Amino acid sequence: MNMPSTLLQLQPGTAVVYQNRLHRITHVLDLDEVLLVDEETNQVSHAKVGALEAVVGGTQSVVRPDLVQVLDKDWEEAKRRYEIIRPLLDKTDRSRLDVTERGKACGLHTNTLYEWIRRYEDSHLLTSLLPRIRNDKGSTKLTPEVETIIQAVVESEYLTKQRKSQQKVCDEVRKRCLYAGIEPPHDNTVRNRLKLLAGEHVLAKLEDLLTYPKSHRMPNLLVVGDTNNGKTMLVQRFCAQHPADDNPTGDGIRVPVLLVQAPPIPDEGRFYNAILELLFAPYKPNDRVDKKQFQVIKLLKYVGLRMLLIDEIHHVLAGNLNRQRAFLNVLKYLGNELQVPIVAVGTRDAFRALQTDPQLANRFEPAPLPRWDFDTDFLRLLASFERMLPLREPSTLHDTSLATKLFSMSEGYIGELSRLLTETSVKAVQSGKEKIDAKLLDTIDWISPSDRKRQIDREH
Known part of the structure; x- marks a missing residue:
């Protein structure tokens, strides 16, 4: 049983017991939270004062310098x-x-x-x-104390339903660091950490929506990002985690989530056709729209649908204003009739499309997927990609010169980076080199995203 916090000396250096292990307070963040270091492992932890127990006669070994x-x-x-x-x-x-x-x-x-x-x-x-000698001079690695503060703030202020803005998260990290007498990290460092979590945050939101109880006004999500920035890969990953079930002991197949691509133009009939094809349901393309609508709703209820995901939702803008409104009304109707959350996926234009309907704009919570910057988090991303490459020799993708070239060619888009590494890996195997380097990248017939866009603009 924890002793009352009033018996603790709430100051750096105080020995305490936390989770049945001896720790020492290193920094006081506020009256309720502290940073601790494990006396045996030197691991830094973030803890509530109420979770600490007082210790009498805590000791610490002293290392005497030469x-x-x-x-x-x-x-x-x-x-x-x-x-x-x-x-x-x-x-x-x-x-x-x-x-x-x-x-x-x-x-x-x-x-x-x-x-x-x-x-x-x-x-x-x-x-x-004596001043302590740093062994990581010249390194940009954050101290364990700063890492712990960032993690604590992210969990309490960002990875919640009442998610605060990135700037407020940066401000909170700075405030806690200054209160603890620690040099705060740059705001960009915190923003990059949030960017690294963006994909996981979207997946967590999708999981929450999947278990949301049925109601007449279901919450929805709008996953927004630049073209080829990993949006589709992310929702496909989520769908793979919740596959259809043959349900051999039941009456029919169960489909918890369904991912459908929006038609190239806002066309209700073509949208229903796409859903029916995904469910392998027989239908007549020339049937009346209301008949298809009845069939779609009946089938989606029958398979136990719990979430409908619509990719390329920005296609709505390809039609005139009346057709846009009509298609958005279909989304509202499906959400109300099925009582399932709808997840729309698209570019920034998708946000503009949904804003044309005030009711939908209020129902869809934006979840942005920002483009990557060239920073330590991008280097971590390259390291994770390299672990998946089917090559015999190490490529050391996170090496500064090679990483710079990969970033320049992909322009920070994860989809572009994935395609670039796939094409280069194939060539590395075919050549017998079994590794990716700058020379091999130069042999790839590659056009950067911005150059491709300029070519299209000139042609039109």
Whole structure:
């Protein structure tokens, strides 16, 4: 049973028990949350104060540096730190207010002083205040403390139904880092992390919608992204996770999710034709639309449909305004009649199409899939792709020069990148090279997405 939090010294350096393991508080994020480090594994954790237990006589091993190798400037820094905290060391009734005021007087954060005090009182050695040598100099890797704060904020502020904007998530990460006396990451670092989670976030939303109880006003989702940015791949992956079931013990096949492509123009009859073909249902193309509608609704109820996904929804804009409205009314009618969520997938034009109907605009929650930037997350993406390549030799796709070339050729579109790597892998196998490198990429007959668009614009 946890001891009341009032018995804990809520300050850096305090030894506590968390999840039956000995930890030490490294940073206080606010009155309810702290960062901890496991005394044995050095793993950093984010925890609620109420989940901690007090410890009496927590200890910490002290690593003494080789004094011969200590630089003069580091000795001077250790002495400076000692002079800053010495008035606090001598104060037997030291409070957080005392530490805060001393920090303000010296231009330092409260938690920084607590860290120095903890290090000195653990050993009573001046060497404990020496600047710590970083082994990752020149690296852009985030510290475990910053990683933990980002993860905590993402979970509490972004991966929720009341998802906050990316800027508010960045602001919250900065606020928690500054409160803890930690150098906050750049906003772009946080945004890239959110971008990395965008696909998983959409899949999580789809899972939530799939289990949503039936009602007369079902929530819907609009997956928006640039052309060839992985939208279709994402929903196909979701459909693969929820395949049709032969249902041998029941009356008929069960189809929990159905993915259908919107017709090239907003045509209700052709839309019903596409659904009937996917269900292998016999129909007459020349039948009246109302007859097809009755057949579609009856079949979708019979197979137990729980979600309807419509790809290329931006095709709605290919018709005049009256046909657009008529087709959007079909979506409303199907959603109301079947009482299932509808997921529309398309480009940014799809958002504009749905905005023409205020009722649909309110029902469809946008879920954007942003294009990738050239950053560490893109390098991680390349590393994950390389693990799936059928090549005998390592290609090291995340190498800076090769990654730069791949990004330039794909322009950050995951669909383009996937196709590019597939074509190059085939050529690598055919050539016997069994790896992808810059020279092999130069032999691919490849036109970048923007160049293809310019060619089309010139032709028209």
